[in-house]
Amino acid sequence: MKNENIPSSPDFISLDEAAEMTKGTRITFIPGVQALYAEALKNICFVKNVPIIRALHPSMGVDKQTGEDRQARLYELTSQTGLPTMFHDGERPRNVWTEQLALAEKIGSPSSPALIPENFEHRVEMFGLCAVVLAEDGLLWNMRILSDGPLGRKYGYSDEASAAAPAKIAEVITLIDTRLIRQAERGSRYLVGDSLTAADIYWATMSMCVMATPPEIMPVTKRNKGMLELFAANSKMPGIAKVLSKRIEDHHRHILTTYCETPAVLGGDLV
Ligand SMILES: N[C@@H](CCC(=O)N[C@@H](CS)C(=O)NCC(=O)O)C(=O)O
Structure with missing residues (x-):
């Protein structure tokens, strides 16, 4: 299903911007890469009609210039480094699929399909x-x-x-x-x-x-x-x-x- 509202080259905000915001749903991605947990969460949000703001997920490894761990700031913010990290409004970050799914189900549009069965x-x-x-x-x-x-x-x-x-x-x-x-x-x-x-x-x-x-x-x-x-x-x-x-x-x-x-x-x- 095509979404006419999203350009094929979307904007990505920085991780710090995502962490500082207190409104909206921000999810980390690596541009141009189909990291599958991130793709799946994006698809879950798409079905639930949750508008997402994309943020840059730092890659694993050490920065060649500074010698610093590229994920140090992410770890400081979320106590883990997994992709994707999801921020919503001023709430604590969510990094595990069960919690991310529960959140999407809760904040999704009432007219969207229920992805967690009632039964x-x-x-x-x-x-x-x-x-x-x-x-x-x-x-x-x-x-x-x-x-x-x-x-x-x-x-x-x-x-x-x-x-x-x-x-x-x-x-x-x-x-x-x-x-x-x-x-x-x-x-x-x-x-x-x-x-x-x-x-x-x-x-x-x-x-x-x-x-x-x-x-x-x-x-x-x-x-x-x-x-x-x-x-x-x-x-x-x-x-x-x-x-x-x-x-x-x-x-x-x-x-x-x-x-x-x-x-x-x-x-x-x-x-
Ligand atoms: N934490 C997620 C899984 C996400 C995940 O495993 N992401 C991998 C990439 S496939 C990752 O970023 N691993 C590196 C890390 O956790 O530092 C969950 O359990 O729902």
Whole structure:
């Protein structure tokens, strides 16, 4: 779904400006990069009709000129360094997806879809599905440790953990696929119940890490080209390719193109 109000090169305010503001919803991003937790939160806010102000998320590592940790100020402000950080009005910053989702649900437009089901059984299903995608040892967690590097190390990379990751990723994909089969039998296109929930939005966004996503959905920028290639390569890993069904792809495309902002607005320099 295209949003005519947002230019494809949006403005980003500084982290300090975002922290100082006392009105509005500010979320940190790296321009031109589809960091998936940030993309998912952006999509959640899009569905909930929450206008967002984009702020710059400092990159990991040390500033070459000053020798200082680039994330020192972020840590000082939020006691953590994860991307995205979400500020709303004068409230404490939120850095974990469960809290970010709860906030978006609360401040969203009353006419927007309820992403957290009222029905508690459905709620259990929704949070359970989200957890195997977003939480510790879930899809994203295991994707990050496929290769050795600063991010992989932060999430417990070891040769053994990395070797076990593709099978865990495949298990999550199969779980989602099985669920889509059961839901289709009940006449539903969604992962939980009969309507859209946060599970659809989170899954459709996070599963980009095991898909070759076309530019109509995810534009190619100078900074995300390598990441897009890496995600496409993940989709071809034998254990993963085997379980990526057409059903998975159709649901992913349907949710992104119907409910989320496509093409994604990333900022940065388009290729
Ligand atoms: N903290 C978030 C997850 C966000 C996350 O893991 N972001 C990664 C990038 S994929 C990150 O910024 N990691 C570096 C850090 O936490 O310092 C949550 O649990 O909901």
